[in-house]
Amino acid sequence: MLPGFGLTLGFSLTYLSLLVLLPLAALFVRTSSLTLAEFWEAVANPRVVASYKLTFGASFLAALANLFFGFITAWVLVRYSFPGKRIMDALIDLPFALPTAVSGIALTALYSHNGWIGQYLAPYGIKTAFSPLGVGIALLFIGLPFVVRTVQPAIADLERELEEAAASLGASRFATFTRVLLPPLIPPLLTGFALAFARSIGEYGSVIFIAGNMPMRTEITSLLIITKLEQYDYAGATAIAVVMLLASFVLLFAINLLQWWSVRRYQGGLA
Amino acid sequence: MASSGSIPRNSALSEPAWARYLLIFTSVSFLLLFLVAPLAAVFTEALRKGFGAYLASFNDPAAWSAIQLTLLVCVIAVPLNTVFGLAAAWALGKFQFPGRSFIITLIDLPFAVSPVVSGLVYVLLFGAHGWFGPWLQEHDIQIIFAVPGIVLATIFVTFPFVAREVIPLMQEQGTDEEQAALLLGASGWQTFWHVTLPNVRWAVLYGVILCNARAMGEFGAVSVVSGHIRGKTNTLPLHVEILYNEYNFVAAFACASLLCLLALLTLVAKALVERRMHASTREASHHTETVS
Numbered sequence: 001m002l003p004g005f006g007l008t009l010g011f012s013l014t015y016l017s018l019l020v021l022l023p024l025a026a027l028f029v030r031t032s033s034l035t036l037a038e039f040w041e042a043v044a045n046p047r048v049v050a051s052y053k054l055t056f057g058a059s060f061l062a063a064l065a066n067l068f069f070g071f072i073t074a075w076v077l078v079r080y081s082f083p084g085k086r087i088m089d090a091l092i093d094l095p096f097a098l099p100t101a102v103s104g105i106a107l108t109a110l111y112s113h114n115g116w117i118g119q120y121l122a123p124y125g126i127k128t129a130f131s132p133l134g135v136g137i138a139l140l141f142i143g144l145p146f147v148v149r150t151v152q153p154a155i156a157d158l159e160r161e162l163e164e165a166a167a168s169l170g171a172s173r174f175a176t177f178t179r180v181l182l183p184p185l186i187p188p189l190l191t192g193f194a195l196a197f198a199r200s201i202g203e204y205g206s207v208i209f210i211a212g213n214m215p216m217r218t219e220i221t222s223l224l225i226i227t228k229l230e231q232y233d234y235a236g237a238t239a240i241a242v243v244m245l246l247a248s249f250v251l252l253f254a255i256n257l258l259q260w261w262s263v264r265r266y267q268g269g270l271a
Numbered sequence: 272m273a274s275s276g277s278i279p280r281n282s283a284l285s286e287p288a289w290a291r292y293l294l295i296f297t298s299v300s301f302l303l304l305f306l307v308a309p310l311a312a313v314f315t316e317a318l319r320k321g322f323g324a325y326l327a328s329f330n331d332p333a334a335w336s337a338i339q340l341t342l343l344v345c346v347i348a349v350p351l352n353t354v355f356g357l358a359a360a361w362a363l364g365k366f367q368f369p370g371r372s373f374i375i376t377l378i379d380l381p382f383a384v385s386p387v388v389s390g391l392v393y394v395l396l397f398g399a400h401g402w403f404g405p406w407l408q409e410h411d412i413q414i415i416f417a418v419p420g421i422v423l424a425t426i427f428v429t430f431p432f433v434a435r436e437v438i439p440l441m442q443e444q445g446t447d448e449e450q451a452a453l454l455l456g457a458s459g460w461q462t463f464w465h466v467t468l469p470n471v472r473w474a475v476l477y478g479v480i481l482c483n484a485r486a487m488g489e490f491g492a493v494s495v496v497s498g499h500i501r502g503k504t505n506t507l508p509l510h511v512e513i514l515y516n517e518y519n520f521v522a523a524f525a526c527a528s529l530l531c532l533l534a535l536l537t538l539v540a541k542a543l544v545e546r547r548m549h550a551s552t553r554e555a556s557h558h559t560e561t562v563s
Binding site for chain 1: 284308377378393487507541
């Protein structure tokens with residue numbers, strides 16, 4: 001029997017409780033001091049509801065775009081070789097490594113009406129910075145690594161023999177792709193999508209610069225929490241934060257289920 | 272290539288050439304547009320008024336104090352979370368007990384929480400109207416809108432990085448080597464320092480690199496607890512925001528370029544450590560193969 005179990009477990013649990021669990025508990029206790037009517041007024045007034053629609057809608061669309069481009073990127077990085085591939089592969093994690101405030105101002109500089117990209121969109125009447133589309137672009141950037149990084153190892157694990165068997169039995173490449181290669185990739189694709197979505201709904205730094213933050217139109221929920229806090233409306237800020245936290249927990253649970261599903265599916269395939 | 276030379280390229284085993292080029296083109300354009308362009312924009316905007324103006328941006332006491340504060344926060348938060356990660360990995364990776372997987376889920380919790388909410392919870396605890404607010408005021412201790420709050424919020428958001436890298440590895444490596452060391456008369460500490468730690472060193476380093484990058488760059492959580500007092504409670508990312516909102520774009524992007532360099536350095540370090548990790552797992556599996 002190894003020594004140190006009591007010491008390390010005790011230390012870990014104390015550290016975890018003091019720094020994570022106690023603060024999160026404070027959030028729920030604080031909310032419970034509100035009456036139901038007060039809570040409802042705080043979390044369901046039109047300005048807050050508009051911010052949910054923007055946050056969840058833009059996060060969903062951005063995660064969907066990442067699902068598409070992330071799948072292609074993961075496929076290309078695993079299966080093909082081309083010049084610059086290794087640099088591209090390393091750069092995928094840039095959105096994790098780059099401070100969100102920096103991503104925010106960089107994207108705003110690119111997409112404002114005289115920016116490198118914005119100037120070509122403006123003549124067509126497409127307004128990106130300071131519009132809901134800008135929010136989507138920032139979230140697309142932030143969620144980019146998730147689909148690529150969850151799908152990449154799954155593509156690398158695909159068994160070549162199965163493809164060869166399908167091909168030798170006369171399946172076309174398209175049929176092999178849709179009926180042999182795609183099915184085992186669906187759980188990791190969905191996991192990547194859910195991770196990108198979960199990250200996006202809580203995102204703050206990269207969005208606030210490009211969004212323009214107009215109430216009812218381009219104001220995300222995270223910003224609304226800060227606005228309430230700056231007005232010393234602690235109860236309002238806390239109530240909205242609880243809604244966001246519950247949404248994160250539901251997503252975390254869904255992601256765990258998805259991962260459990262993909263492991264079971266994988267092992268089922270082996271047995 | 273050598274093996275496919277003898278077998279004619281089977282169109283059913285690979286996508287047709289046009290599809291391959293289309294996919295590569297789509298993905299490379301996507302990455303250029305969304306990853307390379309923002310990076311290039313930061314450096315272009317920072318150098319817009321020449322190299323002199325770029326350097327002059329750092330000739331500002333507020334920028335220096337922001338850099339110092341960012342480093343100070345990392346020097347406290349990263350070692351604490353590393354010690355926690357190692358302790359948690361020892362307890363959760365080397366031992367089996369009921370509730371173990373529940374604790375592992377709890378450790379990942381900070382990743383699921385929005386950064387703004389991570390900051391908010393500390394305001395609710397230590398702010399003027401928080402649980403401990405009155406007591407702290409009585410004893411003249413300030414946590415929120417001061418350095419301790421920034422450190423706490425940073426610890427919260429970077430909490431899982433080291434632990435989640437090291438726990439699965441320690442679990443995988445089992446306890447055989449440690450048991451052998453103990454049997455040969457090593458103390459618990461000696462076993463940890465000379466047997467366990469060398470086995471997990473690359474995973475620890477990997478976690479530390481990610482933890483440090485996030486600690487230096489955290490914005491949302493720190494923004495809630497900092498109070499944005501120039502020269503006092505601004506970390507580098509917060510300083511970037513203030514300069515940007517004052518339309519001082521060259522200085523904002525100059526400071527942002529430092530953070531970009533940090534991010535690029537992180538990616539390089541991460542790639543190098545990943546290669547070492549793969550090499551050592553291959554070595555380990557080779558070793559067990561030759562033993563058995």
